[in-house]
Amino acid sequence: MAAASAERRGPRDTIAVSVRDVGMVFGDVHAVRNASFDLPKGRFLTILGPSGSGKTTLLRMIAGFDAPTSGEIYINDRPVSAVPPHRRAIGMVFQKLALFPHMTAAENVAFPLKMRRHDARAIPEKVERYLELVRLGGYGGRRINELSGGQQQRVAIARALVFEPDLLLLDEPLAALDRKLREEMQLEFRRIQKELGVTTINVTHDQREALVVSDEVIVMEGGLIQQKAEPVQAYRTPANAFVANFIGVTNFIEGVVAARDGASVSVSAHGCTLPGVAVGEALAGGDACAGAVRAEQIRIAPRAETLGNLDTLVEGTVVDAIFEGERIVYEVRVPGLGDQLFRVFDHDPVNHLQFSPGDSVCLGWNARDMHVFKK
Amino acid sequence: MRRSRAAYPWTWRVMDGLESLAARLWPARFEKGLPYLMLAPAVLLVGILVLGLVQIGDSSLRVLDTSTFLMSEDLTLANYQRALTESFFATVAGRSLLGSVIVTIVTLIFAFPYAYLMVRTPSSALRKFLLVALFLPFFIGQVVRAYGWLIILGNQGMVNEALGLVGVPPMRLLYNYPAVLFGLVQYMLPFAVLMLAPALTAIPAELESAASSLGANWLRTFRHVVLPLARPGLVGAGLVVVTLSLTDFAIPAILGGGSQDFIANAIYDQFFRTSDQGMGATLSLMLVAVGSLLVGLVFMLFGAGTLAMTGGRK
Structure with a gap:
């Protein structure tokens, strides 16, 4: 993991946040273990993981609400464990927004400026500027309960940014929104972050959000950082089976490594030999392994000839076809691979619902799209 | 059919029987009247009290004839004139009013941290301890508790004995104004905490975290976030405490020892010692008026707080 986090940086990049071997123990539960990463200034990082993976604990330690039981966090090269939250220059947007219900939108945004004793005469102008930044110009006089969910989000963002913090933390603030508004706000976060260039750490369990908004993604599970990479890398070359499974919909084929030659590897499973790409150096001939193929990287066709030049072809029977609008999800039983169910996405816009349950089909994928992990 | 019905517990079948009986007694077309029927006992109880008030109003207009010990036939405002002019009544009224205000302020100051800790503590053991400690004296009753204070604070009481051990001569800790106020605060604390706790529960802890991340230390968080949001609870608790202590009887009687009478x-003295029903009734009505005035004043200045029952306010 250390090798992965010591990435190549230009000499001009300065580090905004540095997390060094940070651990957090509640009773006998290790919420976070040996977390280490560096975040250069101006970058948008998303910590992605299921609930209970330790991602929120890590964020709360960076914000200063909890002190790490081991390790140290540096913000702008200064250790901050002894610094209480109100002395850190961190803006945070909370899961339930935590807007002050007894104040107007403008009073909410002015709150951090007053608490930090900014020049009182400049406050109204600055508040209005930030309300305009989040496209709420003129809404300052509204009470919080007079604003819609999306507008409340925007007030929370303005409040977290108005005092020009070194760091912006987002604790799953979009989780409660409906899908359309959530996707709109994701783009809004990205726009504002690019406009102000503020270093941002976002926490979410929504893999789509992580891919859309971030410059970098950290995938966490069981208190451990599983992978830190750019979104495309995390998606294309997952570091392990957990990451492969968590980002996207992935089919796993269990088997044994038959042979390995550099990165290419062949897996023998249920009497078939499937070509794939090895992940990690440790994988060697005879090892138990799992091959991961994403649902959208499998092609589906009535006959093998139509799939032509794909490296791996298997035959199966459609069990279920689920219409999801922009795509159809097929569940296909493959007798040749131990009756395993495969999930396949079909984005073919022309021949919608071309297969029904019971149809015989052929599935195919390329060797480079099957990542083989050691078990 | 029969057997499947018998499979239900007998309590359910009893309820079915009662329901069919109720349906016969109170047919469905009377359904709109049902809420009013259920309201009737409460209205009746309050109504009887109002009738009593009318009777008291009548008594207050009659003076006691000291030669026959009978109430006068003709109506007069003489009692009111006495109550407003005699300095004894002014002293008692002033003592009660000032006392209830001091008791309210002190009780709220004591109750707030108690309720806050009870609501916010992550330890359920501590929360239970605080609740039990709050309720234990509650169960004992006011008079017994006041006698308890007599034992503890008396001239040969525990406090004076403890002071004696370090060479302090015995002090008079009872039968004075501070003793009465002390007893009242101790009596009112559970009421105030119970009124405050729900109001504090309604303030999300996340708001306090947000305030601190926005640059407010705990004092400013308290001043700008917790206190304004706790106001409905403070007003509700204050109203309960101020009315209860203004009208209290047992604590001033026992801990004041007759020298610190409240209204x-x-x-009580007018009704049962001097048997002057007219004067007693007059004082009662004036107490009702002063109490209502006080509550009305608070409503006007701060709103009804949690007593307004508008739970939907965000």
Whole structure:
């Protein structure tokens, strides 16, 4: 993991946040273990993981609400464990927004400026500027309960940014929104972050959000950082089976490594030999392994000839076809691979619902799209 | 059919029987009247009290004839004139009013941290301890508790004995104004905490975290976030405490030892010592008026707080 986090940086990049071997123990539960990463200034990082993976604990330690039981966090090269939250220059947007219900939108945004004793005469102008930044110009006089969910989000963002913090933390603030508004706000976060260039750490369990908004993604599970990479890398070359499974919909084929030659590897499973790409150096001939193929990287066709030049072809029977609008999800039983169910996405816009349950089909994928992990 | 019905517990079948009986007694077309029927006992109880008030109003207009010990036939405002002019009544009223205000302020100051800790503590053991500690004296009753204070604070009481051990001569800790106020605060604390706790529960802890991340230390968080949001609870608790202590009888009687009478004690004396029903009734009505005025004033200045029952306010 250390090798992965010591990435190549230009000499001009300065580090905004540095997390060094940070651990957090509640009773006998290790919420976070040996977390280490560096975040250069101006970058948008998303910590992605299921609930209970330790991602929120890590964020709360960076914000200063909890002190790490081991390790140290540096913000702008200064250790901050002894610094209480109100002395850190961190803006945070909370899961339930935590807007002050007894104040107007403008009073909410002015709150951090007053608490930090900014020049009182400049406050109204600055508040209005930030309300305009989040496209709420003129809404300052509204009470919080007079604003819609999306507008409340925007007030929370303005409040977290108005005092020009070194760091912006987002604790799953979009989780409660409906899908359309959530996707709109994701783009809004990205726009504002690019406009102000503020270093941002976002926490979410929504893999789509992580891919859309971030410059970098950290995938966490069981208190451990599983992978830190750019979104495309995390998606294309997952570091392990957990990451492969968590980002996207992935089919796993269990088997044994038959042979390995550099990165290419062949897996023998249920009497078939499937070509794939090895992940990690440790994988060697005879090892138990799992091959991961994403649902959208499998092609589906009535006959093998139509799939032509794909490296791996298997035959199966459609069990279920689920219409999801922009795509159809097929569940296909493959007798040749131990009756395993495969999930396949079909984005073919022309021949919608071309297969029904019971149809015989052929599935195919390329060797480079099957990542083989050691078990 | 029969057997499947018998499979239900007998309590369910009893309820079915009661329901069919109710349906026969109170047919469905009367359904709109049902809420009013259920309201009737409460209205009746309050109504009887109002009738009593009318009777008291009548008594207050008659003076006691000291030669026959009968109430006068003709109506007069003489009692009111006495109550407003005699310095004894002014002293008692002033003592009660000032006392209830001091008791309210002190009780709220004590109750707030108690309720806050009870609501916010992550330890359920501590929360239970605080609740039990709050309720234990509650169960004992006011009079017994006041006698308890007599034992503890008396001239040969525990406090004076402890002071004696370090060479302090015995002090008079009872039968004075501070003793009465002390007893009242101790009596009112559970009421105030119970009124405050729900109001504090309604303030999300996340708001306090947000305030601190926005640059407010705990004092500013308290001043700008917790206190304004706790106001409905403070107003509700304050109203309960101020009315209860203004009208209290047992604590001033026992811990004041007759020298620190509140209005209720003066009323008791008029009814049962001097047998002057007219004067007693007059003082009662004036107490009702002063109490209502006080509550009305608070409503006007701060709103009804949690007593307004508008739970939907965000």
